[in-house]
Amino acid sequence: MKITVIGAGNVGATCADVIARKEFVNEVVLLDIKEGMAEGKTLDLWQTAPVDNYDTRLTGVTNDYAATADSEIVIITSGLPRKPGMSRDDLISTNAKIVKEVTGKSVKYSPNAIFIVVSNPLDVMTYTAKLASGKDAKTVFGMAGILDTARFRAFIATALNCSPKDIQTLILGGHGDTMVPLIRYTTVSGIPITQLLDKDTLDAIVARTRAGGGELVKLMGTSAWYAPGAAAAQMAEAIIKDQNRIFPVCVELNGEYNVHNTYLGVPVKLGKGGIKEIIEIDLNEEERKMFDNSKDAVRGVMDVLDEMKFF
Numbered sequence: 001m002k003i004t005v006i007g008a009g010n011v012g013a014t015c016a017d018v019i020a021r022k023e024f025v026n027e028v029v030l031l032d033i034k035e036g037m038a039e040g041k042t043l044d045l046w047q048t049a050p051v052d053n054y055d056t057r058l059t060g061v062t063n064d065y066a067a068t069a070d071s072e073i074v075i076i077t078s079g080l081p082r083k084p085g086m087s088r089d090d091l092i093s094t095n096a097k098i099v100k101e102v103t104g105k106s107v108k109y110s111p112n113a114i115f116i117v118v119s120n121p122l123d124v125m126t127y128t129a130k131l132a133s134g135k136d137a138k139t140v141f142g143m144a145g146i147l148d149t150a151r152f153r154a155f156i157a158t159a160l161n162c163s164p165k166d167i168q169t170l171i172l173g174g175h176g177d178t179m180v181p182l183i184r185y186t187t188v189s190g191i192p193i194t195q196l197l198d199k200d201t202l203d204a205i206v207a208r209t210r211a212g213g214g215e216l217v218k219l220m221g222t223s224a225w226y227a228p229g230a231a232a233a234q235m236a237e238a239i240i241k242d243q244n245r246i247f248p249v250c251v252e253l254n255g256e257y258n259v260h261n262t263y264l265g266v267p268v269k270l271g272k273g274g275i276k277e278i279i280e281i282d283l284n285e286e287e288r289k290m291f292d293n294s295k296d297a298v299r300g301v302m303d304v305l306d307e308m309k310f311f
Contacts, residue, residue: 001024001025001026001027001072001240002025002026002027002028002029002068002070002071002072003019003025003027003028003029003071003072003073003074003075003236003240004028004029004030004031004068004071004073004074004075004106004110004113005019005028005029005030005031005074005075005077006031006032006074006075006076006077006078006102006106007031007032007076007077007078007079007102007119008030008031008032008034008037008038008041008060009032009077009078009081009225010081010222010223010225010229011077011118011223011224011225011228011229011232012030012032012075012077012078012229013030013041013045013225013229014225014226014228014229014230015075015077015118015228015229015230015232015233016028016030016041016042016045016058016229017045017048017229018229018230018233019056019233019236019237020045020049020054020056020058021052021054021056022056022233022237023054023055023056024236024237024240024241025056025072025240026056026057027056027057027058027059028042028056028057028058028059029059029060029061029067029068029071030042030058030059030060030061031060031061031062031063031064031065031067031068032060032062032063032078033062033063033078034062035062036062037060037062038060038061038062039060039061039062040060041060042058042059042060043058043060045058046058065105065106065108065109066109068106068109068110069109069110070109070110071106071109071110071113072113072114072239072240073113073114073115073116073236073239073240074106074110074113074114074115074116075115075116075118075232075236076099076102076103076106076115076116076117076118076119076125076129077118077119077228077229077232078098078099078102078119079091079094079095079098079099079119079120079125080094080095080098081120081222081223091120091121092121092124092301092304092305092308093308095119095120095121095125096124096125096128096305096308096310097310098119099117099119099125099128099129099132100128100129100131100132100310100311103115103128103129103132103133104132104133107132107133107134107135113139114139114140114239114273114274115129115133115135115139115140115141116141116142116143116232116235116236117129117140117141117142117143117250118142118143118228118232120175120223121175121176121301122142122143122144122174122175122176122250123142123144123174123175123176123250123263123264123265123298123301123302124263124298124301124302124304124305125142126140126141126142126250126251126252126263127252127263127302127305128305128310130252130263131310131311132311136274137251137252137254137275138251138273138274138275138276139273139274139275141249141250141251141252141268141274141275142175142249142250142251142263142265143228143231143232143235143249143250144174144175144248144249144250144265145170145171145172145175145247145248145249145250145265145266145267146231146234146235146247146248146249147175147227147228147231148171148175148179148181148209148212148248148265149169149170149171149248150227150231151208151209151212151227152169152171152181152186152205152206152209153167153169155205155208155209156169156186156188156193156197156205159197159201159205160188160196160197162188166188166189167186167187167188168185168186168187168188169181169182169185169186169187169193170182170185170186170248170267170281171209171248171265172248172264172265172266172267172287172291172294173264173265173290173291173294173295173298174264174265174294174295174297174298175250175265176210176213176297177210177211177297178210178290178293178294178297178298179209179210179265179294180287180290180291180294181206181209181210182287183202183206184284184287185281234247235247235249235270238270238271239270239271239272239273239274240272242271242272243270243271244269244270244271244276245269245270245271246267246268246269246270246279247267247268247270248265248266248267248268249265249266249267249268249270249275250263250264250265251263251264251265251266251268251275251278253266253278256278256280257280257283257291259295262295262298262299262302263298263302264291264294264295264298266278266279266280267279267281
């Protein structure tokens, strides 16, 4: 079994590393357009195998899509990373061209692959990959909600000085400032979070989660990579192992949540073949208002892509 990761930057290399160490496929192919980058990173990673005791094969290639043939999953991380002061929307033109190209080339060699998109702006890049691939929406989706909920859980764990393993939560909507962290669905070992943290603390954590990507860009001068790479790897594992995990995933909605032809993060059942089910949860009036606001923001960016006439 083979997984291909397109883009050997920080996110792609991290994702390949996590997948290789978990040993749920035989081979990970890392592809990049920059000569020697993927080859060098996979060579370095392969040399950790004797130390960390795994045997997943790692193959690095420069723009050689034939090496990706018959991949079960293709994870797209390629694109321009955000720089300080740059919004996700600023990335749309350049990254849409890149995602369209790499998706088309990947589909040629792996027509039955499931596609996981990590490139930003996430929601519209997932839409781009869907259009470029011509595949069913249940097999082309984006990684965002797992990353956003991980950040939310990490901040809560810090505030409570407890293990993040015990925290369950859910974030809906677009990947960005309009995301919808659901306090009402957040628990710590079954205890409602509102019994453990006061409103002001929770409001501050929600605000920090919404700005989580921007906070890291300001600190490092570029986008995050450890958590996004690990999150995409977790999705791939759920698919390969047919785990039927319930994750928030960016997927095309066509009637669910009374939303049509828009990519948004919602809970899904993820397993063999991709998305098995889109799960609709009850939203109260305030949550629904935030969700609709996020929908409008994402749909606006999708409209920008449509106006560019890439397809």
